Amino acid sequence: MLLDDGKVHLRVTKKDKDAVETEVIAGKKLMDRKGVNLPNVLLKVSSLTEKDRKDVEAALGMGVDWIALSFVQRPEDVIEARQIIGDRAKIIVKIEKPSALESLDEIVRLADAVMLARGDLGVEIPTERVPSVQKRVVRVCRLMGKPVIIATQMLESMISSPRPTRAEASDVATAIYDGTDAVMLSAETASGEYPVEAVAIMDKIAADVEKDPLYRKVMDAEHPDPEKNSSDAITAAASEVAGTISAAAIVNYTTSGGTTLRTARERPAVPVLCLTEYLAVARRLQLSYGVYPVHTKDVDNFADMVKKACALAIENKLADKGEKLVITAGVPSARQDRRIFCVSLL
Secondary structure, X not given: OEEOOOOEEEEEEEEOOOOEEEEEEEOOOOOOOOOEEOOOOOOOOOOOOHHHHHHHHHHHHOOOOEEEEOOOOOHHHHHHHHHHHOOOOEEEEEEOOHHHHHOHHHHXXXXXXXXXXXXXXXXXXXXXXXXXXXXXXXXXXXXXXXXXXXXXXXXXXXXXXXXXXXXXXXXXXXXXXXXOOEEEOOHHHHOOOOHHHHHHHHHHHHHHHHHOHHHHHHHHHOOOOOOXXXXXXXXXXXXXXXXXXXXXXXXXXXXXXXXXXXXXXXXXXXXXXXXXXXXXXHHHHHHOOOEEEEEOOOOOOHHHHHHHHHHHHHHOOOOOOOOEEEEEEEOOOOOOOOEEEEEEEO
């Protein structure tokens, strides 16, 4: 048994129906509320405990946007969670069990977003496999247009130090180069001594990587092919047009957020301004790559659509007067089956 991300190793010496006895074979310190890992064991239990179910209902009653599902082992775990949650929130699947990697494509397909929890996963698979697994998970998520988060131990030393190690800075940068939508801090901000500094340095690293010409080459080289439908055709075209005419931003009018997710999948070189009349959609899209969601009333006609897009792009400091926008929307805007894109001069 491994405790606290593998910091403590135990060997089971005796077991009965409700308990086990162990001896410590490595590690000297253990605090409460730390995780337990059982390498090479497929647990024959649901990833949702009875307490989890009560917590989920309480969270949904508070109006949360996302529910993160821990220790997913099989697609059935996601299906079970979906039956409980329905459409009241979106589901983030946490990949932290080796068994989840065996059904990765199906699990990602069933989820709304994915978190690669490298701390727990890294103690259950060989350490040398973690980097390749990270690249695989990000790749699968990008192909399917699902937001992906890289998490755990990114700036671990900043729990007690005001500066990260150079290796940690490189680790954060690698996640950005891989194409992740988001990077996440855990103990650094939950219990660390320098939470603000940890967030600030992570932001600086991410921003610096995205300015690197090599980053754009990597994103373009790993560009997924559009699926053969009108939505992907329009979003792919909008991204290409934005690059060709040096547009300041791409603007999406959306109701469900689906068009914006497909636009983010393209990893365009410019920001994506998402305009939606649904507050829940705007909040959830904060997680996606390059997206600046704005909750606003819908428009009635094409002229109002362009006028509002231009005004909000300037207001949100995504464009200046004289620059160009690429706008995608429905005609009329509430229709999801008829999408257009146009170029507007501010």
